[in-house]
Amino acid sequence: MLAIGAFLVVCVLLPLYSMLSKSFENADGDFIGLANYADYFSTPALFLSAINSLYVSVTASVIVLVTAFVYGYALTRSCMPFKWFFKLVALVPLLTPSLLSGISLVYWFGKQGVAKELLFGELIYGPIGIIIGSAYWVFPHALMIVITALTITDARLYEAATALRTGTLRTFFTITLPGCKYGLISAGFVTFTLIFTDFGVPKVIGGNYNVLATDIYKQVIGQQNFEMGAVVSMILLLPAVLAFTVDRVVQKKQVALLSAQAVPYRPKPKRKRDLCMLVFCSIVAALILLMIGMAQYAALITFWPYNLEFTLANYDFDLANGGGWDSYFNSIRMALYTAAFGTVIIFFGAYLVEKGRRFIAGRSIFHAIAMLPLAVPGMVLGLSYIFFFNNPSNPFNFIYGTMAILVVATITHFYTVSHLTAVTALKQMDAEFESVGASLKAPFYRTFARVTVPVCMPAALDISMYLFLNAMTTVSAVVFIYSSDTTLASVAVLNMDDQGEIAFAAAMAMMIAYTCAGARILHALLTRSIMRTTQAWRTS
Amino acid sequence: MKRRYLHSMLAAVAVTVLASQSWAATTLTVYTAIEADDLKRYAAEFNKYYPDIEIKWVRDSTGIVTAKLLAEKNNPQADVVWGLAATSLMLLKAEGMTQAYKPKGVEQLDKKFVDGEDPPHWTGMDAWVAAICVNTVEAKKLNLPMPTSWKDLTKPVYKGHVVMPNPNSSGTGFLDVSSWLQMFGEEGGWQFMDSLHQNIAWYTHSGSKPCRQAGSGETPIGVSFAYRGAKVKNKGAPVEIVMPAEGAGWDMEATTIIKGTKNLEAAKKLVDFSVSKEANQMYNSVYAVVAYPGVAQPVKNYPENIGAKMMNNDFQFAADNRKRILKEWQRRYDSKSEPKS
Numbered sequence: 077m078l079a080i081g082a083f084l085v086v087c088v089l090l091p092l093y094s095m096l097s098k099s100f101e102n103a104d105g106d107f108i109g110l111a112n113y114a115d116y117f118s119t120p121a122l123f124l125s126a127i128n129s130l131y132v133s134v135t136a137s138v139i140v141l142v143t144a145f146v147y148g149y150a151l152t153r154s155c156m157p158f159k160w161f162f163k164l165v166a167l168v169p170l171l172t173p174s175l176l177s178g179i180s181l182v183y184w185f186g187k188q189g190v191a192k193e194l195l196f197g198e199l200i201y202g203p204i205g206i207i208i209g210s211a212y213w214v215f216p217h218a219l220m221i222v223i224t225a226l227t228i229t230d231a232r233l234y235e236a237a238t239a240l241r242t243g244t245l246r247t248f249f250t251i252t253l254p255g256c257k258y259g260l261i262s263a264g265f266v267t268f269t270l271i272f273t274d275f276g277v278p279k280v281i282g283g284n285y286n287v288l289a290t291d292i293y294k295q296v297i298g299q300q301n302f303e304m305g306a307v308v309s310m311i312l313l314l315p316a317v318l319a320f321t322v323d324r325v326v327q328k329k330q331v332a333l334l335s336a337q338a339v340p341y342r343p344k345p346k347r348k349r350d351l352c353m354l355v356f357c358s359i360v361a362a363l364i365l366l367m368i369g370m371a372q373y374a375a376l377i378t379f380w381p382y383n384l385e386f387t388l389a390n391y392d393f394d395l396a397n398g399g400g401w402d403s404y405f406n407s408i409r410m411a412l413y414t415a416a417f418g419t420v421i422i423f424f425g426a427y428l429v430e431k432g433r434r435f436i437a438g439r440s441i442f443h444a445i446a447m448l449p450l451a452v453p454g455m456v457l458g459l460s461y462i463f464f465f466n467n468p469s470n471p472f473n474f475i476y477g478t479m480a481i482l483v484v485a486t487i488t489h490f491y492t493v494s495h496l497t498a499v500t501a502l503k504q505m506d507a508e509f510e511s512v513g514a515s516l517k518a519p520f521y522r523t524f525a526r527v528t529v530p531v532c533m534p535a536a537l538d539i540s541m542y543l544f545l546n547a548m549t550t551v552s553a554v555v556f557i558y559s560s561d562t563t564l565a566s567v568a569v570l571n572m573d574d575q576g577e578i579a580f581a582a583a584m585a586m587m588i589a590y591t592c593a594g595a596r597i598l599h600a601l602l603t604r605s606i607m608r609t610t611q612a613w614r615t616s
Numbered sequence: 617m618k619r620r621y622l623h624s625m626l627a628a629v630a631v632t633v634l635a636s637q638s639w640a641a642t643t644l645t646v647y648t649a650i651e652a653d654d655l656k657r658y659a660a661e662f663n664k665y666y667p668d669i670e671i672k673w674v675r676d677s678t679g680i681v682t683a684k685l686l687a688e689k690n691n692p693q694a695d696v697v698w699g700l701a702a703t704s705l706m707l708l709k710a711e712g713m714t715q716a717y718k719p720k721g722v723e724q725l726d727k728k729f730v731d732g733e734d735p736p737h738w739t740g741m742d743a744w745v746a747a748i749c750v751n752t753v754e755a756k757k758l759n760l761p762m763p764t765s766w767k768d769l770t771k772p773v774y775k776g777h778v779v780m781p782n783p784n785s786s787g788t789g790f791l792d793v794s795s796w797l798q799m800f801g802e803e804g805g806w807q808f809m810d811s812l813h814q815n816i817a818w819y820t821h822s823g824s825k826p827c828r829q830a831g832s833g834e835t836p837i838g839v840s841f842a843y844r845g846a847k848v849k850n851k852g853a854p855v856e857i858v859m860p861a862e863g864a865g866w867d868m869e870a871t872t873i874i875k876g877t878k879n880l881e882a883a884k885k886l887v888d889f890s891v892s893k894e895a896n897q898m899y900n901s902v903y904a905v906v907a908y909p910g911v912a913q914p915v916k917n918y919p920e921n922i923g924a925k926m927m928n929n930d931f932q933f934a935a936d937n938r939k940r941i942l943k944e945w946q947r948r949y950d951s952k953s954e955p956k957s
Contacts, residue, residue, distance in 0.1 A: 560674040
């Protein structure tokens with residue numbers, strides 16, 4: 077507990093503290109109080125960005141949440157055919173950096189775009205592009221949480237409803253929705269904050285539409301104004317505080333659905349519903365595939381739009397600005413480390429929060445800190461890591477410029493969603509398991525190893541997959557802390573796009589996609605065999 | 617007894633390690649914004665003269681390298697910066713991060729390519745010059761006449777067809793704005809930008825992007841720089857590079873030693889090489905204007921009259937007024953949220 081707590085303090089709180097103190101300083105490091113903040117709020121352009129951020133985040137979140145819920149519902153509660161296919165396709169956006177959707181949208185709807193007529197003269201560079209692009213890459217993040225919430229339910233509730241002749245709609249509103257309310261609210265906040273703090277999509281496709289995340293970029297990269305960057309970062313942290321408060325309130329009302337006597341839910345076929353679900357999922361899946369398909373096409377084109385011959389030259393990364401093949405292999409190493417260490421740390425942390433008995437204050441503080449990383453934009457995290465770790469008097473200074481700091485930053489950056497996934501899975505396990513274990517005088521670690529871990533194995537595997545994919549695709553968290561020995565593929569995509577090497581960028585993004593797809597297949601095989609050995613109770 | 621044995625063992629190991637290190641090549645960490653496909657060539661050329669110094673490149677775009685250097689101010693990781701905007705190096709100099717050093721043969725260079733202080737803190741390599749990239753195919757489709765000057769770009773016919781970099785994120789963008797303020801005067805400059813703003817389709821984050829987007833037809837006209845224009849043209853894009861009649865702003869790629877480097881001797885050798893005639897010939901393979909007078913040969917697809925079009929840029933003005941100019945620019949143009957169509 078203490079060790080993992082300390083990990084979070086060093087990797088989240090202290091760097092953020094150095095960020096906070098930076099926001100009260102002038103360029104020479106003198107304390108100037110709130111002067112930077114006053115400066116910020118008196119600049120109308122910057123203030124407008126906050127409103128813009130809010131607008132695109134809310135709009136895209138609503139779209140994503142509704143889509144993800146219906147999609148997740150179809151996957152867990154209907155008898156629609158080809159579920160395995162839709163499950164796979166839904167995770168495709170996780171295989172690529174968020175920048176890819178921006179690149180792809182340019183080819184689809186840009187001035188030379190193949191389908192630009194669909195926009196009726198509107199420009200893709202702006203809120204439209206940001207909303208579509210964000211919705212695309214955030215979708216699986218929301219879906220993961222929704223599915224976890226929908227998977228574990230007690231079939232006896234539905235049997236009771238049928239026995240009482242409760243209508244379908246009423247059953248939905250009185251059993252299904254309340255049952256996954258907690259997951260939905262979590263998903264909502266995760267989605268909102270991810271979009272609110274993302275800088276990849278607005279950077280590529282945002283045009284003149286300023287949002288807070290790109291403001292930080294402009295303040296820091298354009299003006300080298302770290303103090304103002306720190307101020308904007310602090311403002312970006314507000315949603316985290318909000319999310320946490322709501323999370324606490326909702327959590328108090330949540331009751332465990334999966335009691336020790338629970339019966340797993342198995343959907344029965346209903347032709348009309350299943351057909352509707354199939355149509356809906358097909359449309360969503362088609363949109364996802366069109367997005368990544370265009371990127372693949374772009375990667376193979378000699379010079380868009382004037383020379384459409386196919387070529388493999390765009391994969392010769394050593395000739396492109398932003399990083400050669402080295403960066404690709406570095407990314408793979410980084411992702412493997414992140415998945416291995418991250419899963420262990422995060423799962424054990426969630427276990428302690430959820431199933432611990434004593435030390436309640438400590439546990440809720442721990443949970444609070446675990447919520448924070450979600451709200452910390454990658455760029456802010458990366459910058460705060462420079463301020464914090466690249467300080468000779470810091471005992472952890474030695475990890476600066478190494479692979480270790482990239483792994484630490486990535487685990488931290490993606491801590492929250494994994495933590496929530498683990499907590500959601502654990503929450504739905506009845507506390508009776510522990511009580512029974514305790515009454516049998518079994519030490520907690522035995523219950524943990526014999527019951528908790530096997531039951532939650534699918535969730536743990538999902539977490540490690542989630543970490544691997546994100547480590548492969550993340551840009552913002554690492555862009556400030558990679559060194560010449562540890563350049564990364566995703567950063568290469570960003571740099572290539574920035575330099576105008578859009579075809580190279582698409583090709584590198586696709587390399588990431590192939591790799592992640594391979595890992596994903598491996599994960600599916602692994603999950604299947606684990607399901608067979610540890611999850612037999614679900615179907616028996 | 618045992619302990620003493622251990623000590624002598626350790627000492628022996630230490631001596632061996634130290635000895636082998638003094639034989640091994642010195643490694644210099646060099647921060648740069650030079651294009652990736654040029655880096656290997658530059659390092660190979662340098663190693664012809666100094667085979668025992670190995671260069672470890674850290675390459676990124678100008679803004680990011682500058683931000684990285686400033687963020688690492690208290691614990692610099694770089695030994696040398698080779699190929700970063702001179703205005704960025706002036707910023708580092710003002711922060712006290714640069715090491716004064718007079719490289720061998722620096723007196724051969726054009727004066728405007730060398731820091732005014734003696735000994736200089738930085739030395740220039742080559743110039744990158746603002747230019748307008750025009751996509752001839754798209755311009756023809758839209759019946760746009762070929763612009764020949766900055767002022768042309770404010771004509772109503774170009775409404776919604778011009779893309780330029782945002783000076784708040786792009787060094788090239790700032791270079792444009794500061795050059796207009798110098799050429800047209802403070803008031804005239806802002807007036808010009810007011811009317812230009814009416815025609816801008818969108819502002820980009822990076823300085824190469826407008827020309828790249830002109831190359832792929834995303835916009836008919838992109839305000840960018842000549843080097844990028846030539847590269848896009850080399851790729852087969854239907855792009856014409858226009859040097860505006862009023863003159864064009866420019867900045868240079870430059871070199872400096874980072875103060876406190878542990879490899880000062882090797883760093884000096886690298887800087888010596890960076891100002892040599894051979895190095896300048898090497899820069900000339902991609903840049904038409906280099907610091908060493910008389911070595912420059914015409915570069916493929918570069919506009920011919922480029923040297924004559926370079927304005928008399930007052931870098932000190934740019935550096936001193938940077939904050940104020942960017943703020944004013946942001947106040948005037950950045951609050952426009954919707955892209956104009």
